[in-house]
Amino acid sequence: MSREKDRESIGSELVPTYAARELAKGVAKHRMAAEGMAPRVAYQVIHDELRLDGFSLLNLATFVTTWMEPEARQLIDECLDKNMIDKDEYPQTAEIEQRCVNILADLWHAPEGKPVGTSTIGSSEACMLGGMALKWRWRDRQRAAGKPTDRPNLVMGTNTQICWHKFCKYWDVEPREVTAEGNRFSLGAEEAAKLVDENTIGVVVIMGSTMDGTYEPVAEVAKALDAVQKEHGWDIPIHVDGASGAFVAPFLQPDLEWDFRVPRVQSINTSGHKYGLVYPGVGWVIFRDQDALPDDLVFHVTYLGGDMIDFSINFSRPGSQVIAQYYNFLRLGLDGYRRIQQASQDVALYLSSEIGKMGPFRLITKGDDIPVFCWTMDEEYAKSASYSLYDLADKLRERGWLVPAYPMPKNREDLVVQRIVVKEDFSHDLAERLLEDLQRAVAYFEAQKGHVAKDEGSHFHH
Ligand SMILES: Cc1ncc(COP(=O)(O)O)c(C=O)c1O
Known part of the structure; x- marks a missing residue:
């Protein structure tokens, strides 16, 4: 009997996953095959391919959450089949969404x-x-003013x-941008007002x-706009x-007035x-009050005799992530959020101060607003260095670390930086491992002769 026949006669239950007939050749990827495959085999094929992705724990480029508690995962799993938009069919999910809105409105005054x-x-x-x-x-x-x-x-x-x-672009609005200037890489109040x-x-x-x-x-932008209003x-x-x-300032800088305490917001x-x-x-969007959201934009949905607003671009999406948000609100409370954001900030401050001390680098920020900081190569050091921050990013990637290098915005594109986003799952211990690898990478480049520094390409991650 041929091996093929042999496998067929055994029956799919007894065929070892990797020895399954479907895996004797590459799987059909760009067109559906005429026949399917056993669930276990399909799972393994996809699971293995995905292992070539970056490892999310070491992804210091992303701002997006890479770890949640098992209980949150369980709730997510339980709610994946509920459509967030079906407010009438899933009134409790809709109710929980509204509670989250109330919680954020309260948090932001x-x-x-x-x-x-x-x-x-x-x-x-x-x-x-x-x-x-x-x-x-x-x-x-x-x-109302009879103007165009x-x-x-x-x-x-x-x-x-x-x-x-x-x-x-989508809504046909002219963007007016305040360009970066010297060491100001973002919006200045006076510049915006102009x-x-x-x-x-x-x-x-x-x-x-x-x-x-x-x-x-x-608050400064608001003040500059107050002056504009007075004048014009x-x-x-x-x-x-x-x-x-908006999820950091309420916990780490509670006295900073950036939210609805500023009337112009x-x-x-x-x-x-x-x-x-x-x-x-x-994501979430919260308005100061009813007046801030024109009724013309809102679709009203009735559920359980109540009125629920539908203001969205998307329609269907799983209810699971809203439920996971509510889980965090209940589970962590204000104190839990504060402790987690503080722990991330402590790691950011530790890492930035160690990187600042290393010699080849100059800190641009240290992570004392949100736990995110960036550095550039020291100008003097760069003159004789045989490598760039792009090379360093590539070198760190060999160990799995994803630490992007990119140019600063328009008008300061000459300044290339490398950035780290510290998140809940990036512990002090892991930060020490990163520092060791960073030191090893620098030593490696310094020992190289005739290396040509890489100066293009960007690993920037939003
Ligand atoms: C300031 C800012 N606005 C908007 C976004 C877009 O966010 P999202 O990825 O949740 O759509 C990002 C993402 O990095 C951001 O940093």
Whole structure:
């Protein structure tokens, strides 16, 4: 009997996974095969291929949560089959989403009254919704004043995340960017105020710049816009992009006024899947009050006799991530969140100070806003160095570490930095291992002769 026949006659239950007939050849990848394969075999094929991905624990490039407790995973698993949008069919999931909205509105000092907001797939969708509310409100103001509505603009820094460029493109809004200048890599208050006019739908201020981890000065921008209003009468709102920082500042810098305590702040977005400590993807957008969200943008859904708003770009998505967010709120409480963010910040400060002491590097930030910091190569050292930060990133990758190198924003592209995002699962002990590998990598390059430094390409990760 041929081996093929032999296997068929044994029956699929007895065939060892790797010796299964389907694996004798490569599997069909770009077209469906005529016949399927045993679940165990399909699982193993995909599982093995995915092992070629980076290891998420060592991914210091991403802001996105790479570890949750087993109980959270269990809830996620239990809710994967519930569609978040089916508010009528899953009223309890809808109720829990509203509780999360209330919790965030309270955390960010929204005024008394029914909190207004929604969960999203991430910050990008939340930013689109915040931006649309700004555009709609501006248009209403212009119409009421009998003024044209065809040339809206949005003011922001050149360091904004790509979602704001998408917003401007998709919704036909002119982006007006404050460029980086010298050692200012993000939005300056006076510079922002200079760019606004009566067609400005709002100013985006970032809490936790993706580029270097610093907070932009929300209260100062608000003050500069107060002066603009006094002079010209334009009442320009602020949207805070708190993708990372809106889950950090309330715990680590509770006295910093960046949220609804600043009257000009009309809406705030965050990523539940960044420092909200939930696996991707969940985001949130919260509005100051009912007035900040034009009713024209909202679809009303009735459930259990109540009124539920539907304000989204997406429609179907799993309820699991919203439930996981609520799990964290219940499980951790304010103190739990504070302790976790503090632990991440302690690791960031330790690592940045050690990297700063090494010699070849100069710190740009140290991680004292959000636990994210970056450094560049010391100018003097760079003159005789035979390697660049891109080479260093590649070298660290040999050990599994993902530490991106990239140029700073427009006007300071000459400055190449390397950045680390410290998250909950990056322990002090692991940080020590990274430092050892960093020292080993530097020693390796310093021992090389005639190496040509790599100066292009970017490993930047949003
Ligand atoms: C400041 C900022 N805004 C928006 C985003 C987009 O977030 P998300 O990936 O949740 O869509 C990011 C992601 O890094 C960010 O850092």
